[in-house]
Amino acid sequence: MIMQDPVSAINIPDVDVWQLLFEQPKEFSRHKNIYINHATSAAYSFENGDVLAVFASNSIEIPAVIWGTHYCGGTVFPMNPAYTAKELTRQLLLSKTKAICTQRNFLPTVREAALEAGVSQAMTLIGPDESAGTNSLHDMLTLDVAPVPRLPVTSPEQDLAFLVFLSGTTGMPKAVKLTHRNVVSNILMLKAAETEISHDSGSQREGDRLLALLPFFHILDLSSLSESRLIMLTGLMAVVHSSIYNGLQVVVMEQFRLKAFCQAVRHHRITYIHVVPLIILQLAKSTIADRYDLSSIRMLVSAAAPLSTELVHNLWERRSIRVIQGYGLSETCAGTHMQLLLNMQARVVSAEGLDVPTGEQDELWLKGATVFSCYLNDPKSTSECFSADGFFMTGDIVVKDSDGYFNILDRIKELIKYKGFQVAPAELEGILMCHPLAADVCVIGVDDERQATQVPMACVISLDAIKRWYDAKVSNAKRLRGGIVMVEEIPKSAAGKTLHRVLEECVLASIKLKAKL
Missing domain, CATH: 3.30.300.30 (ANL, C-terminal domain)
Known part of the structure; x- marks a missing residue:
């Protein structure tokens, strides 16, 4: 039996990511509009479909790099900066990367991999650092160059916005092709689901303040379930794209350290944070957090790993912080009760390919505009994970109750x-x-x-x-x-x-x- 949200579907416009974020009517005031310098195109002669790899830890400059690439019609390839030169080389070759944006401390690894993969050594550096043979993003943003004509994508449904490598927990990492329509759909579905996000409140009417501490290189795929119509998307999706679409303030952390986390929350009066369960565990058990005023936090959104109801209760009893749990296509959270998002369809299917009755557990299958179309250069893996009628077979075990809520139990293979x-x-x-x-x-x-x-x-x-x-x-x-x-x-x-x-x-x-x- 195919299940879908009973509420009317939302309209997904036929636009690319740049058009949605910067050329559509906005709900926030003019002073929050963003103007991106198009130096990426000038520096690398970018054309439609060219790939820019971003090999860096979290930085406030990464969104400008992403949107500048999209303005030029390019595809962004966010990468894990913990990769070795050998791992990086393989992914540069597979993605056919044209240029790399990185940080100074990663230059030795990037240069070795770029040389092996035949990628331009003229890298762009994020941050204030400079190095011989590289372009500084700071310098590029101050260049007096003629405006570069925008190169809109030809087909939002087919042209790629991102290439994202999955973690490879069950084999060699696979690259997921995410189109502009995938991303646009996700932003709009998230907007419709996030009924509890404040876009215009507080003493300065500035709305919620997000702390971005999860890796920008990790999208956690494209979520399709929500808890009470709230959805978990981290890194690039929720923090970078949805925040600018909704006009929210974002404070960026390079990486998570509990003390620095607490200091940032206290100083910036952070209200809303995307986290993983290990962070919740530390907040619930560590005495370090006792030294800081964390009362501004009104909600944590958790995904990527199991999170028990007991741990959520422990955090509430100790910190009075509410936790929402979410689900993404390659992630699962134990004990979460969620409903389908708008524009999504689902089935719960047995190993024999038969739909199971309500109340029985089996594999979750999903279909909708946010689901990727295929893996890069891997038709075998693609065919193995999609059903004949186009449903993505998630590999997650769920049970659906009579009220339409899904309980995510675990991975089939585990x-x-x-x-x-x-x-x-x-x-x-x-x-x-x-x-x-x-x-x-x-x-x-x-x-x-x-x-x-x-x-x-x-x-x-x-x-x-x-x-x-x-x-x-x-x-x-x-x-x-x-x-x-x-x-x-x-x-x-x-x-x-x-x-x-x-x-x-x-x-x-x-x-x-x-x-x-």
């Missing part, structure tokens, strides 16, 4: 099969995270040859006391018969998602080694 029972690691992790001794946790499945089944094992940082406490809280199938092991850290993706498969490989290798000894 479910633990215990004697015929399907156990979701995200649920168990959410319970364990509430123990005061657990700084972080990951639950994996390990084979128990004696019982011929998988059993849950917890990997924690910070053992028998936690196990006894946990086992008393869960049903028989969910007990940690695999035990609890101490690890130095829980591996995470750049978006904050726990890498179950990576940790599972390390733990199982350790178990096999001990068995041989």
